[in-house]
Each structure stands twice: as C-alpha cells, then as structure tokens.
Amino acid sequence: MPEVQINNVYDLLAWLCAIIAALSLDEQQSLTREYELAQKTRLIEREFDFFDMKGPDKEKTYEFLSEEQINVICAKVNHWRQTDSAKVYILYLLTYLAGYFDFDKAFSHFLTDELCEEVAAETWSFVALNSNCDEVGGALVPKFRPIWEKNNIRTPQELNCSPFALLTNYLWIPKKFGEEEWEVTHFYLSERSISINKNEPLIVIASSGQRENTFSYHCDEEIKRFIIDQYNDEACGRLQDKIKRVLESAAQQNAHIVLFPEMLGTTEIQNNICQYLSDSNNEYPALICLPSTELPILTERHTYCNTTFVINGSGEKITEYHKQHPFCLDEASKTKTDEKANPLIEHYYEPIRPDWKINVFHVKGVGRIGLVICADVFREKMVDYLFRVLQVNVLLVMAYTKGTDAFFRALDMASNAYCDVIWCNACASYEKPTEKDPVVVYFSFGHKQRSRYYCKYCGKGDDKCGSCIAIIKIATEYMREEEPDFIPF
Numbered sequence: 001m002p003e004v005q006i007n008n009v010y011d012l013l014a015w016l017c018a019i020i021a022a023l024s025l026d027e028q029q030s031l032t033r034e035y036e037l038a039q040k041t042r043l044i045e046r047e048f049d050f051f052d053m054k055g056p057d058k059e060k061t062y063e064f065l066s067e068e069q070i071n072v073i074c075a076k077v078n079h080w081r082q083t084d085s086a087k088v089y090i091l092y093l094l095t096y097l098a099g100y101f102d103f104d105k106a107f108s109h110f111l112t113d114e115l116c117e118e119v120a121a122e123t124w125s126f127v128a129l130n131s132n133c134d135e136v137g138g139a140l141v142p143k144f145r146p147i148w149e150k151n152n153i154r155t156p157q158e159l160n161c162s163p164f165a166l167l168t169n170y171l172w173i174p175k176k177f178g179e180e181e182w183e184v185t186h187f188y189l190s191e192r193s194i195s196i197n198k199n200e201p202l203i204v205i206a207s208s209g210q211r212e213n214t215f216s217y218h219c220d221e222e223i224k225r226f227i228i229d230q231y232n233d234e235a236c237g238r239l240q241d242k243i244k245r246v247l248e249s250a251a252q253q254n255a256h257i258v259l260f261p262e263m264l265g266t267t268e269i270q271n272n273i274c275q276y277l278s279d280s281n282n283e284y285p286a287l288i289c290l291p292s293t294e295l296p297i298l299t300e301r302h303t304y305c306n307t308t309f310v311i312n313g314s315g316e317k318i319t320e321y322h323k324q325h326p327f328c329l330d331e332a333s334k335t336k337t338d339e340k341a342n343p344l345i346e347h348y349y350e351p352i353r354p355d356w357k358i359n360v361f362h363v364k365g366v367g368r369i370g371l372v373i374c375a376d377v378f379r380e381k382m383v384d385y386l387f388r389v390l391q392v393n394v395l396l397v398m399a400y401t402k403g404t405d406a407f408f409r410a411l412d413m414a415s416n417a418y419c420d421v422i423w424c425n426a427c428a429s430y431e432k433p434t435e436k437d438p439v440v441v442y443f444s445f446g447h448k449q450r451s452r453y454y455c456k457y458c459g460k461g462d463d464k465c466g467s468c469i470a471i472i473k474i475a476t477e478y479m480r481e482e483e484p485d486f487i488p489f
Contacts (some may be wrong), residue, residue: 001172003078003134005132005135006064006070006074006133007063008063008131009064009097009101010106010129010130010131010140010418011130011132011276012070012073012074012097013094013130014128014129014130014132014133014136014138014139015074015098015136016077016090016097016163017094017136017138017164017172018137019077019081019090019348020090020091020094020134020163020164021137021172022042023087023398027087027284028162028163029161031090031091031161032091032161032165033161034043035088035091035095035166039092040092040095040096040135041367043092043430044089044092044093044096046091048069048072049337051096051100055437058233059265060101060102061105061106061109062101062106062110062129063100063109064136065267065274068402071123073093075351077090077093080457091163091166094166094466095166097299098167098168099168099169103169107142110126110129110142111124111188111318115128115129119316119318119319119411120205120311120312120313120316120318121193121312122190122192122193122286123187123188123189123190123193123312123318126185126186127184127185127186128186129141129142129168129170129171133175134175137174137175137185138172138174139172139174141162141171141173141186141360141362142170142171143168143169143366143367143368143391145367146365146367146446146477147196147365147366147474147477148446148447148476148477149393149452151368167452169393171389171390173389174389176384177381177384177385177389178381180356180381180382182356182358182382183357183451184357184358184359184360185319185358185360186359186360186361186362187285187359187360188338188354188361189361189362189363190332191203193286193312194256194366195365196256196363196364198476199476200258200476200477201365201473201474201476202257202473202474202476203253203256203257203471203474204256204258204259204261204396204422204471204472204473205246205249205255205259205285205471206258206259206424206440206460206472207246207258207259207424207469208266208421208424208425208427208439208440208468208470209242209261209291209426209428210235210238210293210427211427211428212230212235212238213230213232213264214231214236214239214264214266215228215229215230215264215422215426216229216230216232216261217229217344219331219348220302220348222266223302223351224347224348224349225348226349226350227351228304229485231266231293236264236266236268236269239264239265240268240269240272243260243290244273244276245271245286245363246258247276247277248258248282248471249284249285249469249487250285251284251285251313253471253473254286256283256284256286256287257287257289257396258285258288258368259398260289260397260424261291261351261394261424262292262308262323262398262399262426263291263292263294263306263401263427264293264426264428265290265292265293266293267293267295267429269290269291270290270293270309272309272315273311273315274315275315276315277311277314278314278315278316282312284312284313284314285313286312287310287312287318287361287369287483288310288311288312288313289309289310289371289396289398290309290310290311291306291398292306292308292323292373292398293306293308294307295307300473302351303351303352304350304352304353305322305323305355306350306351306352307320307321307323308321308371312370319359319375321359321372322354322355323350323354323374323376324354324356324375324376325354325374325375325379325382326349326351326352326372326375327349327350327400328347328349328350328375329347330345330349330361330468331345331346331347331350335475342373356391358370358382358385358386359371360390360392365476366394367392367393367394368392368393369395370390370394370396371395371398372396372397372398373398374397374398374400374401374407376397377407377411378406380409386418387413387414387416388417391417392417392419393419393421393422393446394419394422395411395414395419395421395422396412397421397422397423397424398424398427398486399423399426399429400425401429401431402430404425404441408441411423411443414443415422415445417445419445419446419469420442420444420445420474421442422440422442422472423440423441423442423443424439424470425439425441426439426442427439440470440472440484441467441484442472442484444474446474447474447475453474456488469486469487470484470485470486470487471485471486
C-alpha cells in the first residue's frame with residue numbers, strides 16, 4: 001500500500017517528486033547524470049506490463065490508473081528506494097508517467113474537478129494539481145512554455161543538473177524554500193480570455209497614474225512609521241477618470257494586460273472601476289492590476305496592508321495581492337542634528353505586515369506571470385523563489401518611489417531566469433520627473449540579455465511630461481523585440 005494518499009497520476013507524480021527532492025543535492029545530480037532517455041521507456045514497460053506508450057492509453061486523463069495498479073507501482077518504488085543503484089528507476093518512472101497521458105486533456109479535466117474554483121469568467125484558481133500537498137510537502141503545477149522561449153535555452157535547473165528539469169509539462173514546488181514558507185495560489189486564464197500566437201505580441205499597457213498625488217501622510221515619531229492621513233477626493237476623482245481613459249485605450253490597442261503603480265488608489269476607486277467595466281459592452285484586457293491602496297488591519301493599531309485588486313476585463317475580481325516588504329522612508333529630522341549641526345536622517349517604515357502569499361497567473365503561450373509591489377523586489381528570497389522555483393516568465397512590478405538604482409540592481413536577477421520584467425512607477429513620486437527618473441521600465445531579459453527603456457517624455461516640459469501610458473509589446477519570436485511606445489495623455 002502507498003504511504004501517502006494517491007488518487008490519481010498527479011498525486012503519484014507529486015509523491016515521486018517528493019522522494020527525489022528528499023535526496024541530497026549530490027544524489028539528485030547523480031541521478032540526472034545517470035539518466036538515459038533511450039532506456040526510459042524500455043525499462044519502465046518491462047517493469048509494469050500495463051504500460052504501453054503505443055497503446056490507446058495515451059489519450060487517457062490523469063485518473064486512468066486503477067487502485068490495484070497504483071499499489072503495484074508504489075510497492076516497486078519503495079523497493080527501488082532501498083538500493084542506490086535502483087533509485088534512477090524512480091526518475092525514469094517520473095518522466096515516463098509525465099509523458100504517458102495527454103497533458104492538455106488531463107488539465108482540462110482537472111479544471112472541472114473539485115480542487116479548482118472558477119473565481120471569474122474563464123479564470124480558475126488552484127493550489128496544486130495534486131491533492132496530497134501536505135503529505136508530500138510540495139505542489140505539482142502545470143508548466144506552460146512561452147512561445148518565444150528557445151528550445152535550446154538552458155534553464156538554471158538544467159545547468160544545476162536538477163532532475164526536475166527533465167519534466168517538460170510540470171513544475172515541482174516545494175512547500176518550504178529555505179526557512180521561509182510561501183502560500184502560493186495559481187490562477188489559470190483560459191485561451192478565450194488571453195490568446196497568444198506567434199504572429200501577435202503579448203501587449204502590456206503600463207500607466208504612470210498621474211502627476212498629482214492622491215494622499216497625504218505624516219511620520220509618527222513614536223512608532224517610527226509613516227502613516228497615510230487621508231486621500232484627496234478631488235485628486236482621486238481625476239485619477240479614476242484617468243484609469244477609465246487608460247482602459248479605453250487598452251481596449252483599442254487589443255492589450256492583454258494593464259499595469260498601474262502602487263499607493264495612488266483607494267477602495268472606492270477599485271470598486272468604481274469594477275462597476276465601470278461591468279456596465280460596459282467593450283472588450284477590455286483579461287488581466288488588470290489596479291493602483292494599490294493602504295487598507296487598515298482593524299485588529300492592529302497603525303498596521304495596514306498595501307493591496308491591489310487584480311481584475312478581469314468584465315470587472316470581476318480575480319484576486320488581490322498584499323505587499324510583503326515595507327518601504328523605508330528616509331526623512332531629514334528638523335529637530336535632531338549631528339555634531340556639525342547637520343540634520344540627522346530618520347528612518348520611517350511603511351506600517352504593513354506580510355501575509356506570505358504569492359499569486360501566479362498561468363497563460364498558454366506566455367507561461368507564468370508574477371506580480372509584486374515595489375520593495376518586494378528587495379526581499380531576495382522571495383524574488384529568488386519567483387525566479388528559480390516558480391520560474392515566472394513575466395514579472396509585473398508596481399512601484400511608488402523616487403529611487404530606482406536599487407530596484408534595477410535587484411531585478412538583474414531576472415537576467416539569469418530569462419524573465420521579462422515590467423516595472424511601473426508613479427509620476428507622483430517625483431516632484432518633477434526628468435529623463436533620469438523613469439516611470440516605466442521594460443527589461444527584456446526573456447528575449448535578450450539586457451534592455452531598459454525609459455519614458456521619452458520625462459523631463460520634456462509639462463505639455464508632454466506627466467500622465468502617459470507605455471505600450472509594451474513582448475514579441476512571440478525570440479530576439480525580435482520592439483521599443484515600447486509612450487503615449488502622453
């Protein structure tokens with residue numbers, strides 16, 4: 001009998017992944033080096049007479065194995081685990097099963113399963129393909145490849161001789177990453193909501209918001225936090241109108257994703273935009289990240305969550321994301337000075353508390369899309385988790401900051417992960433933006449080694465510099481890219 005719950009092939013694959021993950025790094029690398037693709041099919045079909053890659057079972061879904069067959073497999077695996085020379089058979093079985101049943105058919109079947117929840121039109125959420133996550137200590141998730149990914153690109157997993165690099169259609173996500181444990185929710189956006197092919201780019205609209213700030217704040221000396229006092233209703237009204245214009249432009253551009261900066265929004269704006277989209281007959285982008293807002297945590301004094309609503313083109317809420325890493329505001333003290341009578345720099349932190357939750361959006365032809373807010377990119381382990389473990393192909397970054405160099409250095413990690421990064425800052429964070437104070441930057445690490453584009457209107461005068469949108473087209477053909485278009489509003 002299996003030692004963990006196994007109801008289908010996904011559960012079985014996850015169990016095999018957990019067995020391999022429990023081996024030392026040297027043992028894992030040794031298995032990868034011993035692995036011989038030519039032997040895989042012959043060895044596995046010799047061990048299990050109910051497998052036949054040439055037979056009709058190829059079209060079966062993830063539920064095709066009987067309880068008796070699962071027990072036979074598990075007994076054999078437990079036998080292999082006892083002998084070092086036979087452990088490579090576990091890897092053979094893992095890769096064999098991963099290619100044995102039809103991936104697309106099985107995943108479509110999974111979406112209708114009780115493990116999934118349709119959170120918005122053509123969008124499903126799930127934690128894992130396998131139902132035994134807690135028992136095996138990890139999650140199995142689909143691995144959709146971006147159309148633009150070159151077949152001969154060596155991933156970090158491949159370069160490190162990881163056995164999991166041999167899985168073409170799946171990712172193994174361990175529950176713990178070092179000392180940290182993230183709660184990851186996966187969202188699948190159907191091809192009817194986002195359709196990408198080789199003849200069309202992935203179009204992302206990034207908006208800087210507006211030059212006018214929407215909120216005021218003060219620094220609390222007692223708790224060393226900066227606290228938002230209030231949002232300006234008139235400024236928020238103008239921002240709301242701007243968001244509507246951006247969305248209408250995105251619809252005209254046939255964009256797939258819209259990205260706004262952080263901090264400028266309010267709950268009222270988020271709700272009103274959802275209603276606006278719901279009432280409209282236009283077709284808007286399938287993934288919209290509205291300007292975030294700081295919401296008080298009622299059970300804790302002076303504690304907030306910096307939250308963005310992620311919605312679809314119909315105004316339906318897909319999910320929300322809470323910023324994980326607080327921003328540090330450096331303020332020159334008017335009352336405290338050093339020995340030379342120079343003002344001392346005081347540090348005030350954003351009063352937020354992390355919830356250790358990450359969202360990943362899965363899109364066929366694009367892969368995995370990640371979302372973070374501003375200082376989250378300084379949480380090295382979090383960004384490393386996104387790039388190395390979740391292997392996001394596109395990372396969306398919402399920001400409100402005057403400083404950029406530290407962000408760009410942190411995001412350089414994306415170059416080794418072949419991840420395209422779109423960093424969207426707020427014009428309002430600058431007193432007067434210049435060409436050296438970018439509001440939208442696109443790093444095309446997924447297409448070539450390094451590329452940064454800045455808004456060409458910054459610092460060109462009030463008639464051009466201010467509210468604008470960047471139209472970023474991520475080409476579906478490798479090494480074919482376009483400089484983003486910046487359109488003043």
